[in-house]
Amino acid sequence: xxxxxxxxxxxxxxxxxxxxxxxxxxxxxxxxxxxxxxxxxxxxxxxxxxxxxxxxxxxxxxxxxxxxxxxxxxxxxxxxxxxxxxxxxxxxxxxxxxxxxxxxxxxxxxxxxxxxxxxxxxxxxxxxxxxxxxxxxxxxxxxxxxxxxxxxxxxxxxxxxxxxxxxxxxxxxxxxxxxxxxxxxxxxxxxxxxxxxxxxxxxxxxxxxxxxxxxxxxxxxxxxxxxxxxxxxxxxxxxxxxxxxxxxxxxxxxxxxxxxxxxxxxxxxxxxxxxxxxxxxxxxxxxxxxxxxxxxxxxxxxxxxxxxxxxxxxxxxxxxxxxxxxxxxxxxxxxxxxxxxxxxxxxxxxxxxxxxxxxxxxxxxxxxxxxxxxxxxxxxxxxxxxxxxxxxxx
Ligand SMILES: Cc1ncc(COP(=O)(O)O)c(C=O)c1O
Numbered sequence: 567x568x569x570x571x572x573x574x575x576x577x578x579x580x581x582x583x584x585x586x587x588x589x590x591x592x593x594x595x596x597x598x599x600x601x602x603x604x605x606x607x608x609x610x611x612x613x614x615x616x617x618x619x620x621x622x623x624x625x626x627x628x629x630x631x632x633x634x635x636x637x638x639x640x641x642x643x644x645x646x647x648x649x650x651x652x653x654x655x656x657x658x659x660x661x662x663x664x665x666x667x668x669x670x671x672x673x674x675x676x677x678x679x680x681x682x683x684x685x686x687x688x689x690x691x692x693x694x695x696x697x698x699x700x701x702x703x704x705x706x707x708x709x710x711x712x713x714x715x716x717x718x719x720x721x722x723x724x725x726x727x728x729x730x731x732x733x734x735x736x737x738x739x740x741x742x743x744x745x746x747x748x749x750x751x752x753x754x755x756x757x758x759x760x761x762x763x764x765x766x767x768x769x770x771x772x773x774x775x776x777x778x779x780x781x782x783x784x785x786x787x788x789x790x791x792x793x794x795x796x797x798x799x800x801x802x803x804x805x806x807x808x809x810x811x812x813x814x815x816x817x818x819x820x821x822x823x824x825x826x827x828x829x830x831x832x833x834x835x836x837x838x839x840x841x842x843x844x845x846x847x848x849x850x851x852x853x854x855x856x857x858x859x860x861x862x863x864x865x866x867x868x869x870x871x872x873x874x875x876x877x878x879x880x881x882x883x884x885x886x887x888x889x890x891x892x893x894x895x896x897x898x899x900x901x902x903x904x905x906x907x908x909x910x911x912x913x914x915x916x917x918x919x920x921x922x923x924x925x926x927x928x929x930x931x932x933x934x935x936x937x938x939x940x941x942x943x944x945x946x947x948x949x950x951x952x953x954x955x956x957x958x959x960x
Contacts, residue, residue, distance in 0.1 A: 576701050580694060581921030589915065597913040600936065600944040604917075605743065605889050607935045609808040609863065611849065612856040618848035622841035632837025634828055636664035643847035644801075644816050651775075652786035660821040663828055666838045668773055668802040668815030671827065672737075673699040674834065675798060675817075678826035679734050679767050680705035686735040689720055691744050691919055691926030693771065696737040705734070711925035718747035722760045730764055739771035741784050741887030744922055744931040748782065748886050754790050761796045767823070768797040773815075776806040776857055778887035779865045794820050798827065805889060806857060807849045814838050814846045864889055870938030871945065878949025891932040892919075899955050901930050907955065912947035 585603050592599050610616075622628045635641075638658070645658040656662055665671040676699030680686055684705040688696045689712050700707045708729050712718040720738060722730065738757065740749035761768045770787040778784050787797045798819035804810040817824060837843075849856070871891050872884050881894045895904055901918035908914045917933075919926030934941065 573702055573704055577698060578694070580698075581917060585915060588909065592909070592913055599913045599915065600940050600947070601915040602932045602935060602941070602944055603915040605805060605933045605935065606810045607805075607808050607864075607889065607933075609860065611807055611809045611812070612852055614852045614856075615807065615809065615812075615845040615849040619841050619845035622844040625841075628839075628841040628844065630840070632664070632840045632843065634663075634832050634837060635659075636837045637840045637843040637847065640664055640816075640843035640847045643850040644818070647850045647853065648786065648788075648818060652789055654786055654788040654818075656818045657821070661818055661824065663817040663819075663824050663831070664838060664843060665800075665815040665817060666835060667804065667813040668771070668800045668817075669695050670813075670835070671815065671817045671831075672696065672769065672771060672800055673702070674830050675767075675769055675827050676700050676703040676705060676735060678830045679703075683732065684734040685729055685732045686737065687720065687722075687725060687729075687733055687766075688737055688923075689739070689742075689925075690923030691929070692737070692922060693739060693743055693773075694922065696769075696771075697923070700735075706732075708733070709923060709925060712742075712745060712747070713925075718742055718745040719749060719753055720757075722757070722764070730766075733764065733766050735767045735769055736761060737769045737771065738787075739773070741774040741778060743774065743888060744890050744917065744919070744926065744929075745892045746883070746885035746888045746890050748778075748784060751785060751790070754785065754787060758787070758790045758793045758796065762792055766796065768793070770797050770799045772799050773802040773805060774888045775801065776853070777861070777864065777889060779861065779868065780886065782886045784887055788818070794823075796823075798823050803846045803849065806860070807846075807853075808860065809846070809849065812842050812845070814842050864934055867934035867936075867938055867941055871932060871934060871941040874942040874945035875932070875948065878945045879952050880945075880948070889934045891934070892929050893932065894929055895919075896952075897928065899952075901927055904951065904955065905930055908948055908951045911954075912951055914944045914947050916944075916948070 641658040682704040803814040905918035917931040919929035
């Protein structure tokens with residue numbers, strides 16, 4: 567049998583990929599499963615997007631290849647959104663890259679900038695496309711462990727100089743999956759300054775820019791002066807607009823910096839379905855109304871989850887953003903064992919921290935993808951498992 571490439575053999579298992587297979591036998595056994603694993607909410611996309619999709623699907627022109635340029639209407643709505651939301655100006659035709667979900671672009675950007683001998687800095691725990699893209703590009707990942715005592719921030723001064731000399735890409739994601747940490751503006755300013763000094767591409771993953779609570783408004787990296795020289799920012803239609811399965815996102819950056827990504831994409835894909843791009847444009851343009859109502863649902867879920875998990879004996883911060891709760895476990899309980907026991911004995915699916923890299927050990931992640939009532943039920947089942955695993959509930 568032909569042997570796969572070393573690059574593929576070197577990839578770790580993709581943690582969320584196996585969950586549907588694990589869930590099926592539980593459901594067949596009649597278990598009342600509560601799945602809080604993936605960041606994939608049970609809510610409806612904006613009605614305007616559904617209407618526009620249906621209408622666009624009727625048009626034969628929309629069924630043709632989108633190619634790299636895609637739908638101009640979508641590009642223009644992205645430029646308007648970036649201006650309205652962050653006050654940053656991007657040329658719709660030269661400085662925007664429509665993506666087939668932000669994951670696609672995040673994984674491909676490594677092919678555009680890194681190769682054997684190069685290093686990328688990958689925060690751990692973190693979204694696995696950073697590591698996957700790096701390894702598929704034949705480059706080396708320097709895993710930077712995010713911990714509560716450093717505010718889950720990456721400090722480039724902690725990275726050995728010999729590594730920095732070979733570093734091509736720094737991946738940053740704030741508001742952060744899975745820790746829900748947010749980055750102060752002063753931190754972003756210092757990172758941009760360091761990346762400029764070191765000539766490192768800053769891949770800024772802003773998938774949760776609109777998912778914030780209590781008046782907090784996450785910034786774009788382009789609000790920092792000088793960021794245009796070194797950064798590409800990624801956005802997603804998935805989380806904010808409940809459109810995970812639609813596969814649509816975008817990147818913005820200077821024409822020079824996004825050019826190599828556009829070139830890679832021209833050889834590996836031919837653009838997202840244009841009716842989906844049309845629907846995404848409609849969603850973006852309608853966003854202020856839809857977002858406020860949608861966010862209040864997530865805020866109620868967050869509040870319910872924080873209170874219930876604390877009551878069940880867990881420690882967690884109240885997240886200011888994202889759809890995740892990052893919960894600490896007692897040192898004696900490995901996160902994979904806890905998640906496995908919780909799934910097998912109580913039918914609750916969570917993501918063990920170690921699935922997002924060894925740096926995530928000691929924690930597990932809960933997604934606000936179901937109602938407050940189900941989140942409370944999940945918390946009480948998790949409390950029972952915590953107690954059974956040798957720790958008394960407070
Ligand atoms: C931090 C982060 N970035 C990017 C993505 C990818 O989102 P999508 O490909 O659906 O746009 C996700 C999805 O979970 C994520 O958590």
